[in-house]
Amino acid sequence: MLVKTDVCIVxxxxxxxxLAYLLAKQDISVVxxxxxxxxxxxxxxxxLNEEGEDILNKHxxxxxxxxxxxxxxxxxxxxxxxxxxKRIVPKWPxxxxxxxxxxxxxxxxxxxxxxxxxxxxxxxxxxxxxxxxNETGRFTGVKVRKDGKDMIVESSLIIGADGRFSxxxxxxxxxxxxxxxxxxxxxxKIPAPKGWQPSIKxxxxxxxxxxxxxxxxxxxxxxxxxEHGSFPQLRKQxxxxxxxxxxxxxxxxxNSANENIQSWNDFILLDVHSSHCETWTKDGVALLxxxxxxxxxxxxxxxxxxxxxxxxxxxxxKECIMHxxxxxxxxxxxxxxxxxxxxxxxxxxxxxxxxxxxxxxxxV
Numbered sequence: 001m002l003v004k005t006d007v008c009i010v011x012x013x014x015x016x017x018x019l020a021y022l023l024a025k026q027d028i029s030v031v032x033x034x035x036x037x038x039x040x041x042x043x044x045x046x047x048l049n050e051e052g053e054d055i056l057n058k059h060x061x062x063x064x065x066x067x068x069x070x071x072x073x074x075x076x077x078x079x080x081x082x083x084x085x086k087r088i089v090p091k092w093p094x095x096x097x098x099x100x101x102x103x104x105x106x107x108x109x110x111x112x113x114x115x116x117x118x119x120x121x122x123x124x125x126x127x128x129x130x131x132x133x134n135e136t137g138r139f140t141g142v143k144v145r146k147d148g149k150d151m152i153v154e155s156s157l158i159i160g161a162d163g164r165f166s167x168x169x170x171x172x173x174x175x176x177x178x179x180x181x182x183x184x185x186x187x188x189k190i191p192a193p194k195g196w197q198p199s200i201k202x203x204x205x206x207x208x209x210x211x212x213x214x215x216x217x218x219x220x221x222x223x224x225x226x227e228h229g230s231f232p233q234l235r236k237q238x239x240x241x242x243x244x245x246x247x248x249x250x251x252x253x254x255n256s257a258n259e260n261i262q263s264w265n266d267f268i269l270l271d272v273h274s275s276h277c278e279t280w281t282k283d284g285v286a287l288l289x290x291x292x293x294x295x296x297x298x299x300x301x302x303x304x305x306x307x308x309x310x311x312x313x314x315x316x317x318k319e320c321i322m323h324x325x326x327x328x329x330x331x332x333x334x335x336x337x338x339x340x341x342x343x344x345x346x347x348x349x350x351x352x353x354x355x356x357x358x359x360x361x362x363x364v
Contacts (some may be wrong), residue, residue: 023119
């Protein structure tokens with residue numbers, strides 16, 4: 001089976017889905033490929049900052065998404081051994097310190113609008129197995145395994161929006177430089193206790209950062225930094241002493257945590273790293289989001305950066321097509337500006353990680 005389109009986007013996360021919608025809205029034909037059988041999956045990077053909120057408002061998507069459910073954080077709090085000692089509140093005119101939006105709400109909103117457009121086509125359960133080159137070495141399409149059958153999608157431009165372990169990036173032979181930040185992250189999700197206020201709470205536990213993120217729907221997401229590569233050894237140790245440290249930092253969680261985190265199996269491990277690529281555009285391929293520049297969880301920049309990439313690329317791709325830039329050189333020309341912004345944010349992440357313990361210097 002052969003499908004032809006102007007742009008083929010691999011990966012229907014927020015960046016890929018938003019770009020597909022914005023291109024189709026400009027009458028540019030798009031095929032959006034997703035390797036899973038559904039897009040309403042649970043993710044852990046689900047916090048919008050002001051930039052992400054502005055992009056969704058710009059394209060008339062925020063109010064639609066809000067109807068499905070989201071939660072504005074009232075404040076950031078710093079706790080030590082069960083006591084609040086520092087509070088950060090939003091500065092006018094901003095009314096939050098972050099917004100939790102379940103990713104399935106965000107994707108449902110974007111894709112519902114995209115599906116109204118004739119130029120948009122979503123293919124689920126479609127796994128990219130290889131890229132196709134022409135005789136000049138330019139990439140002109142992708143080989144796909146969909147529902148157990150092989151097919152080809154030919155396109156003028158291939159977008160790799162397929163995450164930190166991007167198949168498109170690997171097949172295009174774009175080198176990614178990985179930076180180890182010295183920690184991994186344990187995630188857990190528990191019901192919020194009665195009366196819990198929407199907030200982001202921080203603590204220093206055994207010299208490691210622990211963060212609690214209130215979520216829409218009445219849950220709390222726990223993010224616990226541990227030494228990079230230490231989890232296999234850690235899980236050989238007794239579980240209760242480990243979780244008791246969390247309860248000392250946040251006594252309000254005693255009942256909920258004891259009922260819902262009963263073994264190491266109730267945590268999910270995230271191997272934390274950041275990355276940058278030698279280029280984000282090459283011979284008919286362009287990368288966005290984590291495929292181009294993996295972010296760490298610090299500051300919750302990843303989701304917002306992916307949507308900012310999509311917003312910018314939509315305009316650039318449209319300009320290339322309008323000016324018959326069939327090589328999409330305009331994407332390469334714009335890359336230094338994109339790269340400078342990402343490097344600035346990655347530097348901020350490192351600074352935040354290094355300086356986190358200094359917030360507690362008077363208490364430890």
